Each structure stands twice: as C-alpha cells, then as structure tokens.
Amino acid sequence: MAGKNHDLGYGVWVDETPGDGPVVTSTKLRLPWRPRAGEFVGTAVTWCDQLFEVRSVERDDDGERWWLAVWPDAEAVRDSDRLDVGRMESLAVEVVKLERSRGYRSVLVLLSPLAGLMPGSVQQHWEREHNVPGTRATILSAIVELALGTWWIVHPGPVLLRFFGWMLFTEAMVRLWFALTQSEPMGSFLTAPLAWIAPSESKAPTARDKRMEVGRWKPGDPEMALAMLEPREDWLVDGVIRFRGALWRLIEKELGGGRVTYHFETVPEESPVTLSLVPPARQERQRDRGRGFLADAGRFILLSFAPQRFQEQLTPGLNLGIRTLTWISAGAELFGGAVSLLGPASRDTLVGLDLLFVLEGAFRLIKAAVTGLPVGSVLGLPFINVYERWVDSD
DSSP states (O other): OOSSEEEEETTEEEEOOSSSSOEEEESSOOOOOOOOBTTBOOOEEEETTEEEEEEEEEEETTEEEEEEEEOOTTSOOOSEEEOSHHHHHHHHHHHHHHHHHHHHHHHHHHTHHHHTTSOHHHHHHHHHHHOOOHHHHHHHHHHHHHHHHHHHHHSOOOHHHHHHHHHHHHHHHHHHHHHHHHOSOOOOGGGGGGGGTSOOOOSOOOHHHHSOEEESOOTTOSEEEEEESSOOTTOOTTOEEEETTEEEEEEEEEEETTEEEEEEEEOOTTSOOOOOSSOOOOOOOOOOTTOOHHHHHHHHHHHTTSOHHHHHHHGGGGTOOTTHHHHHHHHHHHHHHHHHHHSGGGGSTTHHHHHHHHHHHHHHHHHHHHHOSOOOOGGGGGGHHHHHHHHHHO
16 A cells, blocks of 8 residues: 555544554544553554554544554464454444444433333343343332332222232232342233234253353463353453463453453463352252242242341342342332322321331331341231241241
8 A cells, every 4th residue: 555644434544654563543443452561462453464563552532542563473463453444344333333232221221110111031132232231120110110009009099090000019029029039130011012023032042152152262362252142240340260270350341242242361370369150159949848939929028027137047048138128128118108198098097007107118228228237127026936937947
C-alpha cells in the first residue's frame, strides 16, 4: 500500500511514519488487542502481509492509540489478529450488536416487573443474550403481583375481581418460592399464551453445550478463554482460578451466540485463588415420604414467621439467604396491614390486628437491615413444636 497514512474506515487510521512499526489510531472502535506485559508478548497483528507485535497503548477521550513493532523472531505466535478493512468492518458489526444488546438490557432492566411475567424460557433467553438477570425479574414481578392481589382481596369490589386477586396472590407466592429456592425464572399464567409464539429453546442440550470449552490456549500461553452455555454468577472480574496447573485472572466476560466466554490471563503463582472451577452445589434436601410441592410451600410460609433460631437452623435446607424469609414475611405483614388500614373495611374490629401487622412488619424489616440476622414473628410462636420436629428430622 502506498503512502504513510491509511484510512481503514470506522475511525481507524494506520500511520506508517518511519520507526519501529506503524501506529494505529482508533477513534470509534475498541480494538481487541493486548499490549506487551513484561515477558509476555502482545497480540500479533498482520498488516500488509507483515507480522507486528502490539507493544503499548494509550487511551483518552479521543480514542486509543496503539504502537506496533516488528514481531520478534524468537517468539511464537499465540494470540493473533489482522489489520485490514474487512476486519474493521466485522468489529464495527460487533459493536453495533453490543450496543443494541446494551439497549435491550437497559429497557428490560427498567421494565423488570413486567419482563418477569414473561415465560421462563423467554427470560432465560434474555439472560443469555443480554445479561438480564431473569430470577431477579421474576422476584420483582411476583412482588408486584402480590401487591395487586392483596389490594383487590382486602378492598370491597366485584366477586370476579376478588377471585382474580386471590389468583394473583397465590401465583405470586408460588413464583417467589420457585425463584428463591431454584434460582431460576418462572413466568406467569398471564403471559402463558406467549409461550406458543416465543422462540423455542426447550430442546435438550447436547454434550457440546453441557461441557466447558477451552479456546485459544495451549501450554505456555499467557491468555486463555473458557466458553460455556450457562453463566457463572460466582466468577467475578479480577478473580483468580487454578486451571491445568497454572493460575489465571479473569479479565472480561463476553456474551454472544447463546454462550458466555470468559477471558483469562496468567498471574504469578503466589496469587491467592478466589474462584473455583466447580459450580456451587445447590443444597438438596431429602424429601419426606409423601411430601410434595404444596407441603414444601406450606413449610416455606410457616418457616418465614419462625423465631430466629429456627430460621437460622432450617433456612439453609431451603437454599435461601439467611434474611430472605424475614424480608418476605415482614414485607407481606407491613404491606397487608397498611392496605387493610387504608381500605374501607378498616373500621371493623380487625383494626388492632392490622396495626400489629404494620408495627411488627416494620420492626422486623428494620432490625433485619441493621443486624443482618433473621427476625421471627409472634405469629410463629404457636408452631414452636412443629419447628422443633423439623429441626430433629433435618
């Protein structure tokens, strides 16, 4: 190519001013290169049929500037890329897809109380493609359902509306229980017909989908990529993992194509290991003979009002956070009591009970937030013997 300055489009310029190598300026695209770090060579870049090494980079408000040098003959090429118009075009397409995915994610997170009503398969698709937490959306939408259902139950109105309120209330409790115990999204019967027109992703995963794939790595490489179908929520950026006899630091997570790719770089052997290859095991409880979903749901509701010591002992068996039961039951107390007091039926003899719900619910929420511990309810005192039998059996 003749000349010293070359425009590759998409805000990328190559300056071939005499020196060790070209200087690449990018004002729009973020080039997926890594500069030399100590003894580890940078990304190998092919430019005009010649191989260069990425030596250093500077980033500012105007973009980024990369300095390249002729590839050292003594080094083996591990991570390579090319510098041409076609490659810049593909990067620009990826940027558009990423920006579009971020836009979808912003909208879906903002509308989580509605997005959580969608069928579970749709929520899982959004989580894989746009990194939208489906379980959290299910919980938020269930809380909205619980509020609406409670409002229509305690306020006088048409029988059909009260019946619908009871349906919403019951479904909300089931969806909360499922999301909190299974850590998976669950849709609502309100959007069940959409499951027929939503993209089907119910096919059984293949062996390729189930296993973890290793890409762009061989012994001695300073970088590694692990790809898998399901995201690892316990893998945090800058965490260190031991893999095949070496330590690796997680530097970024890449979403796309229905898979999640984690990029790592090597770190010194003395670095503390903070991540694990083994997924966190879900704590499975052995079911009592004859006990099913309804029995588990009843156990969940009763335990939410149990004294503190029983919640601390029995909550791990439900695979829940130590304060989750308190948040749910105290929030239901506070909201239900407040709605009943503000409604037209608040002038009957149940005003005292409504006040008890409001005061106790507020007290439990505040104490749980301050102490970080579960807080029981006076409503659980009649069931002390039941809780003790559960402790003995578990």
